[in-house]
Amino acid sequence: MAEMQTHTGSCACGAVAYEVDTDLEGLMECNCSHCYRKGFVLAFVSPDAFRVTQEGPQTEYTFNTHKIRHRFCDTCGVQSFARGEKRDGSPMVAVNIRTLTDIEPFSWTAQRVDGRSF
Ligand SMILES: [Zn+2]
Numbered sequence: 227m228a229e230m231q232t233h234t235g236s237c238a239c240g241a242v243a244y245e246v247d248t249d250l251e252g253l254m255e256c257n258c259s260h261c262y263r264k265g266f267v268l269a270f271v272s273p274d275a276f277r278v279t280q281e282g283p284q285t286e287y288t289f290n291t292h293k294i295r296h297r298f299c300d301t302c303g304v305q306s307f308a309r310g311e312k313r314d315g316s317p318m319v320a321v322n323i324r325t326l327t328d329i330e331p332f333s334w335t336a337q338r339v340d341g342r343s344f
Contacts, residue, residue: 234279235326237304241282242297244306246321247275253323253334258341260289260296264305267336269321276307276319294320 228249236243246269254268255261261268283300294310306325312318323334 233326234328235306235321235323236280237282237299237302237306237325239282239299239302239304241280241301242278242284242299242304242306243280244321245277245279246271246319246326248321248323250323250329250334253336254339255336256339256341261341264322265324266305266320267323267334269323270312271319271321273309273317273319276321 228251230247230249232245232247233250234243234245248269248271250269252270254270256266256268284297285300287296287298288294294308296305296308298305304325306322308320310318310320323329
């Protein structure tokens with residue numbers, strides 16, 4: 227059983243940095259046109275478990291239903307997180323755990339989800 231920990235992450239150049247409280251369980255890789263292209267591995271957390279610590283210039287991108295606000299760094303193009311709502315309308319943050327800087331690469335396991343068919 228994984229334990230809840232505070233992890234730190236950032237984009238590649240460090241202009242955008244954050245902290246997230248997560249047990250790294252229930253991670254998801256999705257085959258939709260956006261997630262798959264960007265190679266996301268996502269953890270879904272509530273906004274109170276997520277804190278931006280370095281807010282460099284970012285561009286926001288939305289598509290499809292425009293409910294999820296994807297943000298990527300203007301300098302290096304890396305997307306660390308997105309903000310949106312769960313199906314029940316409660317706010318959530320989708321964190322790209324490939325941008326965590328304090329865990330070993332590939333130390334996680336993620337479920338593959340068929341987002342393309344949703
Ligand atoms: Zn950057």
